[in-house]
Amino acid sequence: MVPRGKRIHIDMEIRDDVIDHFKNLDTESIKKSRAREEKSLVSSVSSVFDSAQKLYKTKAKEEDLQRNRLYSVQDAYDYLKGRGLYLSFRAFGGRIERGTIPFAKVGRKRYIPQVVLDDILSLGSSFYTVKDAFEEYKKHNKKINYRAFIGRVEKGSVPSVKIGTRRLIPRDAVEALTHVSKDYYSVSESLDKLGKKGIRIRRNAFERRLDRGRIPCTKVGGRRFIHHDVLEKLISLENDLRERRRL
DSSP: OOOGGGGOOOOOOOOOHHHHHHHTOOHHHHHHHHHHHHHHHHHHHHHHHHHHHHHHHTTOOHHHHHHTTEEEHHHHHHHHHTTTOOOOHHHHHHHHHHTSSOOEEETTEEEEEHHHHHHHHHHHHHEEEHHHHHHHHHTTOTTOOHHHHHHHHHHTSSOOEEETTEEEEEHHHHHHHHHHHHHEEEHHHHHHHHHHTTOOOOHHHHHHHHHTTSSOOEEETTEEEEEHHHHHHHHHHHHHHHHHHHO
C-alpha cells in the first residue's frame, strides 16, 4: 500500500519580495555603512563645536547660535518632536547625560548640533529599538513574549546591529516578520488548522513532507512557515483524497 503522504505533492511557487528582501538583509553591510556615516558625523560635529566656541567668545545671542544650527536642549527636543520622533523629555535628557547624544557647551548651557538631530531622525526612520520592534511585531503575533523575542535577537534569527550603545533592528526586518505573521502559518499553526478541518497528520509526518518538498514552505529566522494559499490547497487535496477513499 502506498503511504498516504506520497499521494499528495503540492507544486506551488510562492513569490514573496518581502521575504526575499529579509533573507538578503546584510547586517555587516549595514554596520560598514553606519561606520562611514559616523565618521562623517564626527567631522561635522567637530566643526560645529569649533564654531560654537568662537560664537561664545564674541558673546553671541541665542538667535545667532540657532542660525549656526545649534539648539538648546529644549529646542532640540521640540525639533525632534515636531518631525515625528516621540520621545519623553526625560529620556532625551538621559541620553544627553550619558553622552549618547553629543552636545557642545556654550558658556553654562548645552547645545546640540542640527546634524546630530537629523542623524537621530534618520536612524528612527530606518531602525526600531528592540522594545519598539517587539511592540510592533506583537500587534500581529499575540503569542510572542518579550523574553522570547530578545532570545531571537540574541541568536541572530532577528537581524540587528549595534549603533553606539544601543542595539537596533532594521525596520525592513520587522516589516517582514509582521508580514509572515499575517500571511503564513508556523508548523504548529498549520497542524492546528488541519486538525480543525478534521485532517489528522502527525507532526513528524508533516515535517517529513516539508523536508522532501511535497509541501512548499519558506524558512524565516530559522523557522519554517507555510503560506496560507499552500495550506488551503493541502486541505482541499486531503479532502479530495478522503472522498475517494469513501467511494
